[in-house]
Amino acid sequence: MAVVELVGLTKAYNGHVAVSEVNLKIASGEFFSLLGPSGCGKSTTLRMVAGFVAPDDGRIFIDGDDIVDRPPEKRDVGIVFQNYAIFPHMNVADNIAFGLRMRKVDKTEIKLRVGEALQQVGLAGYERRFQKELSGGEQQRVALARVLVTRPRILLLDEPLSALDKNLREEMKYWIKDLQKSLGITTIYVTHDQGEALTMSDRIGVMNKSRVVRVGTPTEIYERPGDLFVTTFIGESNLLDGTVRLSTADSIRLALGDGSEVSAPPRKGLIAGQRVKLVIRPENILLDGAPIDGLAGLPAVVEAKIYQGALIRYRLSAAGQSIVAEVQNQIGHTQYDPGSRITAHWHPERTEVLPVE
Amino acid sequence: MAVAGTASQLTARSRRGVFGFGWNRLWLLVVPMTLFFIVFFVLPVLSMFALSLDKPAAGTVAAKGDFALTNFIRFFSQPLYYESIFRTVAISIASSVIAAVLGYPLAYLIAKTEHPGRNTFLMILVLASMQLDGVIRLYGLMVLLGDNGLINGSLIRWHVIGSPLPLMYNVFGVIVGDVQITLPFMVLSLIGVIRSIHPSLEEAARSLGASPGQTFRRVILPLSMPGILAGMLLVFALASSSYVVAALMGGWKVWVLPVHIFQQVSNGGHWQFGAAIATILFVVNISAIFVYQAVAARTSGGRI
Numbered sequence: 001m002a003v004v005e006l007v008g009l010t011k012a013y014n015g016h017v018a019v020s021e022v023n024l025k026i027a028s029g030e031f032f033s034l035l036g037p038s039g040c041g042k043s044t045t046l047r048m049v050a051g052f053v054a055p056d057d058g059r060i061f062i063d064g065d066d067i068v069d070r071p072p073e074k075r076d077v078g079i080v081f082q083n084y085a086i087f088p089h090m091n092v093a094d095n096i097a098f099g100l101r102m103r104k105v106d107k108t109e110i111k112l113r114v115g116e117a118l119q120q121v122g123l124a125g126y127e128r129r130f131q132k133e134l135s136g137g138e139q140q141r142v143a144l145a146r147v148l149v150t151r152p153r154i155l156l157l158d159e160p161l162s163a164l165d166k167n168l169r170e171e172m173k174y175w176i177k178d179l180q181k182s183l184g185i186t187t188i189y190v191t192h193d194q195g196e197a198l199t200m201s202d203r204i205g206v207m208n209k210s211r212v213v214r215v216g217t218p219t220e221i222y223e224r225p226g227d228l229f230v231t232t233f234i235g236e237s238n239l240l241d242g243t244v245r246l247s248t249a250d251s252i253r254l255a256l257g258d259g260s261e262v263s264a265p266p267r268k269g270l271i272a273g274q275r276v277k278l279v280i281r282p283e284n285i286l287l288d289g290a291p292i293d294g295l296a297g298l299p300a301v302v303e304a305k306i307y308q309g310a311l312i313r314y315r316l317s318a319a320g321q322s323i324v325a326e327v328q329n330q331i332g333h334t335q336y337d338p339g340s341r342i343t344a345h346w347h348p349e350r351t352e353v354l355p356v357e
Numbered sequence: 358m359a360v361a362g363t364a365s366q367l368t369a370r371s372r373r374g375v376f377g378f379g380w381n382r383l384w385l386l387v388v389p390m391t392l393f394f395i396v397f398f399v400l401p402v403l404s405m406f407a408l409s410l411d412k413p414a415a416g417t418v419a420a421k422g423d424f425a426l427t428n429f430i431r432f433f434s435q436p437l438y439y440e441s442i443f444r445t446v447a448i449s450i451a452s453s454v455i456a457a458v459l460g461y462p463l464a465y466l467i468a469k470t471e472h473p474g475r476n477t478f479l480m481i482l483v484l485a486s487m488q489l490d491g492v493i494r495l496y497g498l499m500v501l502l503g504d505n506g507l508i509n510g511s512l513i514r515w516h517v518i519g520s521p522l523p524l525m526y527n528v529f530g531v532i533v534g535d536v537q538i539t540l541p542f543m544v545l546s547l548i549g550v551i552r553s554i555h556p557s558l559e560e561a562a563r564s565l566g567a568s569p570g571q572t573f574r575r576v577i578l579p580l581s582m583p584g585i586l587a588g589m590l591l592v593f594a595l596a597s598s599s600y601v602v603a604a605l606m607g608g609w610k611v612w613v614l615p616v617h618i619f620q621q622v623s624n625g626g627h628w629q630f631g632a633a634i635a636t637i638l639f640v641v642n643i644s645a646i647f648v649y650q651a652v653a654a655r656t657s658g659g660r661i
Contacts, residue, residue, distance in 0.1 A: 052560050072563040085561035089579045098575070102566035143561075150565060 002063045002153040002186050003028050004049070009058035011044055018044045020210040022058070026203075029184040031177065033197040036207035037233065042190045045207070046156050049188065050079045062153050073102070078147030079156040082163060084139040086131040092118070092142050093127035099150035117149040120179075137168050144176075148183065155180070155187045161196060173199055194234045198222065206230050228354050231279050238285075238323050240278040242353075244270050252353050254278055257320035262296045264353045279352040285325035286345040287314065287336060295345040302340040318344050402639070409632035416626045428633035438617065438634070445597050445613040446641060448528060452535035453592035456543040457585050459536065464547030464584075487541045495534055495605045502530060502606075526608035534606035535596040542595065543588040550584025551577075582656040590649045594642055614638040 009022040019041040026032045034042040047053040049060055051072035060068045067075050087095050093114050100110045118124050121141040131139065140160060147155065160176070161169045177200045180187050191197055197204050198218040206214045206221065206229075214221060214230045225231040231239070242254040242262075247270040251263050254276065264278060291297050300318035312335060316323045323344060327333060336342055407420035409428055414421075432438045467483070470476045486494075501507050502524040509521035524530060554577060562572040596602070600615035609616065614634055621631035 050560070050564055052563075071568075072560070073566045073568055075564075077564060079561070079564045081557040081561060083555060083557055085555065085557040087558060087561075087576060089576075098562070098567075099565035102571060146561075146565065 005061040033201040078152030084143040117145040282326040449597040453589035460543035468551035530606040534602040546588035
């Protein structure tokens, strides 16, 4: 079990910066996701840890050893690729034995460990099969077994679920997480899928335009994004235009469009008169016919109601702006038709004020 | 429903092919080629077989059907003739091995060159060498390798050697010629195969602890085998049947099967005996295909 530390990791290709000043500390046994849109630098970061890409600057430490100058074969880092990279000219047993043979492990022990590894990934009896005879999910299990059998210090997963169909993806998500937990192996997982990152990770590093913009637990990332990009990239958010009236250590007073004022949690560095966005998740908006005490509220008009089964989605107009609200379709819930005059409420602590750049 | 309808229409259309034929009429497309092939390949080859079984009659070109094994008995009873089978096979195998060893690095370089401009430049280099006629290329080689050629001339002038090295009019010269003529074919057949090896396989091997050398031996080379074998078969076929290389580079001193054929037919008008040697050459080349199939099946692991 190992601690991974990336210090000032930077890489540019022909003057185009792919990864810039990435600093991360990943705890022993942690499942850490790098999440971001394509081209944000997450894969390049992973490939630098694996040793396929040499950083222009920065250090990579595993348990305090600086591995940045070591070739991939001397890093003891296991990686599972998006296409699994099963050697097509070897059967499953030879694929899994590959890393052990390279380490000159004794033949009888190889046999034993290959058998154990297959057992571990639920593919006992698959020894003689070839890549062509394996489904996507089976190939992924072989790829994992091939890596885990060498007992690497850390495990790198590069979008391992993106090539699977939706149902299998759901299943493998929990399976990989359980396996990782039972082995306690430090894992870096690269994905563009927020659902995977939120479900599987202990912590997430969100990347955008070559930088890590936010690091936190799934709850922190979702509920306190703290960054406009993170807010819009993960989940859905209403971003209401506002101006700071008063900013104190306890709360902020905001003026929204038509002059209505609301309170929001405090945030350092804001001054009166500054233009900001008030961030509210659609599921945090409560609809009622009349104002409720203790909640922030705005008079609103229902513009559209979209029935989605489990959820009902409303498009509202409030404070001269458009707001989306999502309400659980539970028994006893009052539905509002377009044109209804209602109040949109929210708990101020479930909102955030973010400065406009 | 509408979607399903469109989908089935699409399949029906694609099954009919671009020319709108159904599968049952698609074979019409290959009729011209088949006719050409029958008239200009199958018939001549069959008549050659027939001619090889005729009694020798100097100057007679047409098969008469007076069956006799005379030509084959003559071939296999005289070392001058039957030894040329081994010579032909040995020279062709040597050429295909050398072409593979020389061609692989270049093919690997081209396959791994992603920069479009550089890639095109390297491809043009390979293709350009094929655009020049073989005879012209061989005359170039003769200028280089002859007794008074560039190499021998320079070495003698610098007093490195006293008399010229035997660089041509021998087996060495023929192999150099064969490799030179066939190298582009080898490179082309390798590029596609090497390019189809996904880079992540190389990375996976490295990450699992293999050095660059081990990665090449255990992963890249075995996965390149289909291309190497196909290239070697191609080189073997071209080298074993090349009269021009053997004549120009061997100077009528390296007796391979095509030189015998030419001599019998052109110098003596012995069409029947020439046809018999040609039949033997044909059998040798067909056998090479079987060897290729056997080796390909063995090296492919369980992939076939």
